[in-house]
Amino acid sequence: MSRDERVLVTVMTIKFAEEVAEYLEKNGIKAHYLHSEIDTLQRTEIIKALRLGHIDVIVGINLLREGLDIPEVSLVAIFDADKQGFLRNERSLLQTIGRASRNENGVVILYADTISPSMEAAMSQTISRRKRQDSYNQIHGIVPKTIQKALPTMGEEESGILAGTAGKGAKGGKRFVGKTRSKKGVSGLAQKFSLGAGMWNTSDSVLDNVSQPNFEVEVETEQPGHLNEDQLISKLEREMRAAAERLDFEKAAQIRDRIMQLHNPTN
Secondary structure, eight states: OTTSOEEEEEOSOHHHHHHHHHHHHHTTOOEEEEOTTSOHHHHHHHHHHHHHTSOSEEEESOTTTTTOOOTTEEEEEETTTTOOSGGGSHHHHHHHHGGGTTSTTOEEEEOOSSOOHHHHHHHHHHHHHHHHHHHHHHHHTOOOOOOOOOOOOOGGGGGGBOGGGOOOOTTSOOOOBOOOOOOTTTTTHHHHTTOSHHHHOOSSSGGGGSOOOOOOOOOOSSOGGGOOHHHHHHHHHHHHHHHHHTTOHHHHHHHHHHHHHHHOTTO
């Protein structure tokens, strides 16, 4: 932390991820968990916040799914490294270990009761690659340095980040995103066009405060508020495809999640 670097911790269960994150918070370390029950928007904000230093530790399960490429990460801790399964096989261990390879101070710690065949193979490959790289660096006079990568821009979402990530959501899980300050001309727009938090979640939970994307609303003869469910799904599908064509995949994923909510209202 004193070097302004970050930590990734990978565990096996959602409950343990939340418990580890909560334990770190109680000890004064800014941490947050990352797992499948957190939606696409929140996962993206959490990863951005790690790079920006709003949090120092992410505790996750399948961090490979997130495609994490964070040069600021200098420590990767792998819990239950000797367990069996695809998250702890040789390939997964190698790729998880590689999350620390972007930083010149990169260190990986594997926590286990015994050394499994997958662990032994992954460690052997890592050591072998490290020796070859060190030899190449010495021959060519290369000094390893941390990869330089532009920091992300969080835009409107940045003002909604909660310091310390404290609080509980409707289902018992902490929610990272807070309520952003309203801006002139924007307040009420989501409600008017049945978009944003009011449309995504009609409960009184803190999820209502999640910052939502600014959709580009086309002028239509029919008011969005009068759309039935099939018409609304059709409209959202058009917006999703348009966002994907603009390569705005984050917005497309958000709209996809909303469509899935409409198809499965009980979930």
